[in-house]
Amino acid sequence: MMKKISVLIMSAFLLFGCGTDLFYSSFRIRNIDLQWMLSPSEQGSLNYKSTVLGTGDFRFNSPSIAATPDNYILFLYERRGNDYPDIIGVNGDSSKRTDVYAAISKNAENFIYLTQLVGGSSLKSHGSPIAFVNNKNNNSEVIVLAVGGNGFADSQDDTPSVISKSVSIPKTEYTEWTAWEDLNTNIFKPLLDDKYNRFYTSPDSGITLRNGTLACIIDYKKKGGNNAEGFAILYSTDNGTNWKIGAKTxxxxxxxxxxxAERKDGKLLIAAAENSDNDYNKQADLAWFLADSLEGNISSFTVNGLPLHNCGSTAGGKIKLAADGYSKEAIILLHSYPNRATTNVNGVDNIVKNPNALYISFNEGQNWEIVTNIFYPLTPHDSGKWYIYDDYDNMTSFRQSMRVLKDGTIATVSENGDYYIASSVGYSYGFKLVYRRFSLEAISGGKYRYEGL
Structure with missing residues (x-):
């Protein structure tokens, strides 16, 4: 039996219009806990946020959010030293440690931050987590995949990268996890046979298909290569016990x-970002693909209506909503907006590069339109010398994770930048993880309203 994991309670989250009575203890369940669902009529003003992580001696990257059937909200993330600013988190260098941690909420607001690693204490780095929710035998569990070993190292080492699995232990409120278990190397034979021996779990790419299959994407390349050369579908048809490499391109x-998203025709809609070579400010179009099936053909796909992307990861989901007097099914995309202009109270123009933005498609990803590129009002305050904006939407974005919750509200965790992060050796420039929960009705000004998943 694993030792109980100690937890650190942090109360950083605010809910607009609510008081401190929503702060809770992790050691007893109040009536508000695990009962955060809202009816569509109660969602009109739901729109809040908080900085989650980003200060101290570490960098926090690659979030992956999940929502369990028993109403816990979790997000997984990788933690690195401040001296490790690379976009790719695991590269086989043991001196550049990367670990996976979890944060847990019972009320979709306040989070408990685990002080012990997901997967337990391992001598190897693990990073870029992918979270799946699995309702096996009516016992909700969270499965986490992460890259380890050589990761995306560009060395000449012949040893293949590893992808490892950790699973939440039942009846521990997701605070205890099994030790990392490396997936069998034979799983990757379709890639190894073509001399591809570097794998990387693409951030937050997990999805549960309509038939219960767990599926995600991994990037791959050959030893000595600098950049990803292709991607493959990694999937499990038996609740995460066994995994298989499917279609690749x-x-x-x-x-x-x-x-x-999984489209109504069963095809998988896939998006990829252009390689930015560690330039967080680079902007380019997304590359889009359609996979006929898990093992079928992957073809390129042309979409319309999206602006240039910030070269970080995207996130998507499906939702049913009311718009223009009709009930519609839609795919939503958490993305970015190239350059959003704002003007402060003194009339000074400001350009926010790559802010978070939400887009929507009503025809299975063919055409997209913007819902918003400002999630919250940009409220200035007087610093004593000048007016400044301290809103999270006034920051750049890079990687993000999004889940449509069971009540139709939307939860996201994003890397938002332009922060100077305090550490024991001074200040460094980087990202903070920002948590948001909102309704489509609130952020669209009433244009869209949730009707059901």
Missing amino acids: TYQNHRFAKII
Whole structure:
């Protein structure tokens, strides 16, 4: 039996219009806990946020959010030292440690931050987590895949990368996890036979298909290569016990492919970002693909209506809503907006590069329109010398994770940048993880309203 994991309670989250009575203890369940669902009529003003992580001696990257049937909200993330700013988190260098941690909420607001690693204490780095929710035998569990070993190292080492699995232990409120278990190397034979021996779990690409299959994307390349050369579908048809490599295809200078949604025709809609070569400010079009099935053909796909992307990861989901007097099914995409202009109270123009933005498609990903590129009012305050904006939407974005919750509200965790992060050796420039929960009705000004998943 694993030792009980100690937890650190942190109360950083605010809910607009509510008081401190929503703060809770992790050691007893109040009536508010695990009962955060809202009816559609109660969602009109739901729109809040908080900085989750981003100060201290570490960097926090690659979030992956999940919502369990028993109403816990979790997000997984990788933690690195401040001296490790690379976009790719695991590269086989033991001196650049990367670990996976979890944060847990019972009320979709306040989070408990685990102080012990997901997967337990391992001598190897693990990063870029992918979270799946599995309702096996009516016992909700969370499965986490993460890259380890050589990761995306560009060395000449012949040892293949590893992908490892950790599973939440039942009846521990997701605070205890099994030790990392490496997936069998034979799983990757379709890639190894073609001399591809570097794998990387694409951030937050997990999806549960209508038939219960768990599926995600991994990037791959050959030893000594600098960039991803292609992507493959990794899937399990038996609740995460066994995994298999399915369809695969090559890239044209892209990476971070992820499954945005399973379409009504059964095809998988996939988006990939252009390789930015560690330039967080680079902007380019997404590359889009359709996979006929898990093992079928992957073809390129042309979409319309999206602006240039910030070259970080995307996130997607499906939702049913009312719009223009009709009930519609839609796919939503958490993405970015190239350059959003704002003007402060003194009339000074400001350009926010790559802010978070939400888009929607009513025809299975063919055409997209923007819902918003400002999630919250940009409220200025007087610093004593000048007016400044301290809103999270006034920051750049890079990687993000999104889940449509069971009540139709939407939860996201994003890397938002332009922060100077305090550490024991001074200040460094980087990202903070920002948590949001909102309704489509609130952020669209009433244009769209949730009707059911």
